Amino acid sequence: EIGEHSTQSEAKLFLARVAEETGMEEAAAAARRREVLAEIAATGTYSHTPEELTHGAKMAWRNANRCIGRLFWNRMHVFDERGAASEQAVFDALLRHLAFATNGGEIRPAITILPQAGDGRDTFRIWNHQLLRYAGYESTAGVVGDPASVGFTRICERLGWRGEGTPFDLLPLVVQHGGKPPRLFEIPRTHALEVPLSHPERDVFAGFSAKWYAVPVISDMLLEIGGIRYPAAPFNGWYMGTEIGSRNLGDEARYNLLPRVAANLGLDTSSNASLWKDRALVELNAAVLHSYRLAGVTIVDHHTAAQQFSVFERNEEKAGRDVTGRWSWLIPPMSPSATSVFHKSYEDRIVSPQFLHQNPPYA
Ligand code: HEM
Numbered sequence: 509e510i511g512e513h514s515t516q517s518e519a520k521l522f523l524a525r526v527a528e529e530t531g532m533e534e535a536a537a538a539a540r541r542r543e544v545l546a547e548i549a550a551t552g553t554y555s556h557t558p559e560e561l562t563h564g565a566k567m568a569w570r571n572a573n574r575c576i577g578r579l580f581w582n583r584m585h586v587f588d589e590r591g592a593a594s595e596q597a598v599f600d601a602l603l604r605h606l607a608f609a610t611n612g613g614e615i616r617p618a619i620t621i622l623p624q625a626g627d628g629r630d631t632f633r634i635w636n637h638q639l640l641r642y643a644g645y646e647s648t649a650g651v652v653g654d655p656a657s658v659g660f661t662r663i664c665e666r667l668g669w670r671g672e673g674t675p676f677d678l679l680p681l682v683v684q685h686g687g688k689p690p691r692l693f694e695i696p697r698t699h700a701l702e703v704p705l706s707h708p709e710r711d712v713f714a715g716f717s718a719k720w721y722a723v724p725v726i727s728d729m730l731l732e733i734g735g736i737r738y739p740a741a742p743f744n745g746w747y748m749g750t751e752i753g754s755r756n757l758g759d760e761a762r763y764n765l766l767p768r769v770a771a772n773l774g775l776d777t778s779s780n781a782s783l784w785k786d787r788a789l790v791e792l793n794a795a796v797l798h799s800y801r802l803a804g805v806t807i808v809d810h811h812t813a814a815q816q817f818s819v820f821e822r823n824e825e826k827a828g829r830d831v832t833g834r835w836s837w838l839i840p841p842m843s844p845s846a847t848s849v850f851h852k853s854y855e856d857r858i859v860s861p862q863f864l865h866q867n868p869p870y871a
Pocket residue numbers: 565568569572574575576577578580584617618619743744745746747748751808813837863
């Protein structure tokens with residue numbers, strides 16, 4: 509009962525906003541509103557039209573408070589896979605998503621929306637954090653691969669998966685349907701474009717051949733639109749260089765490459781004041797941007813991304829909408845004060861539609 513009222517009020521708010529933003533006729537909007545309220549009264553839930561689903565997913569991106577990439581919110585391809593009825597069908601849809609998004613390196617933002625929660629049939633959950641990610645193996649000599657993946661790698665191994673044991677083993681996709689045991693699927697190499705990393709002037713990676721995957725596809729967040737929850741709705745954009753250069757490869761708790769890069773640059777790592785970590789970070793980030801450009805794979809540097817975010821703020825102002833944001837995430841991890849975002853403040857208010865974190869499906 510209470511659920512029904514909240515769905516009704518969330519649905520009414522969403523339908524009114526979509527009608528207004530997509531210029532729907534008043535009569536058509538009223539008819540749709542009545543139809544949805546009747547469906548909720550009869551079944552406790554409702555289904556979005558393809559148009560509502562598409563615009564709702566774009567609104568959720570536009571409302572993503574931690575996202576610096578929102579300028580392009582209206583240019584995202586939406587794959588409606590609400591008809592998926594098996595793990596195999598989900599896997600096929602995810603491969604299609606990867607192929608479409610990769611597009612030979614000219615990355616296209618996209619989202620694949622799988623069945624909504626609570627529509628009677630069981631829902632799907634994708635256990636991966638991202639469709640493409642490297643395994644992490646804990647050993648007595650430390651971690652081989654991505655330390656952030658150690659837990660999930662163990663789960664994959666418990667489910668029967670065996671990696672090669674290199675620092676860059678692509679993890680399998682793990683798809684669960686309702687309460688059934690999850691199924692594992694290997695991603696074909698044809699769908700997992702990777703970028704070999706090199707530096708334009710210096711051999712910063714001497715002794716460690718580094719690479720990273722082209723397309724980041726977040727697959728563990730829940731998409732909420734007008735009171736309807738989509739627990740599996742993987743979405744991709746392109747990378748901002750600092751995500752790879754500063755965090756994935758630079759963090760001590762990740763690939764921890766700063767000492768090696770500093771040594772290869774001949775820096776004095778005996779004192780903080782030589783700023784050797786800062787110099788190593790700059791060259792590591794320069795190498796990432798250089799390598800993706802050389803490979804013809806879309807990437808954005810944090811200065812350009814910040815400028816694009818300013819254009820987004822101006823566009824939203826013109827559209828009469830507030831921009832909400834989480835400052836601590838919007839500022840890039842490198843040279844934040846050299847970007848405009850740093851010198852502004854943002855209200856971290858949750859606006860629906862929205863992407864939300866959800867509990868991992870595995871114990
Ligand atoms: C097109 C290029 C895009 C770029 C460069 C970009 C950039 C970023 C960056 C740098 C972050 C912070 C990630 C971190 O610090 O770990 C982020 C967060 C986020 N982005 Fe974007 N983004 C893009 C597209 C998208 C798209 C297409 C969506 C969804 C449709 C999206 C939704 C989000 C969400 C929900 C978060 C917060 C994630 C969390 O709370 O863990 N972004 N984005």
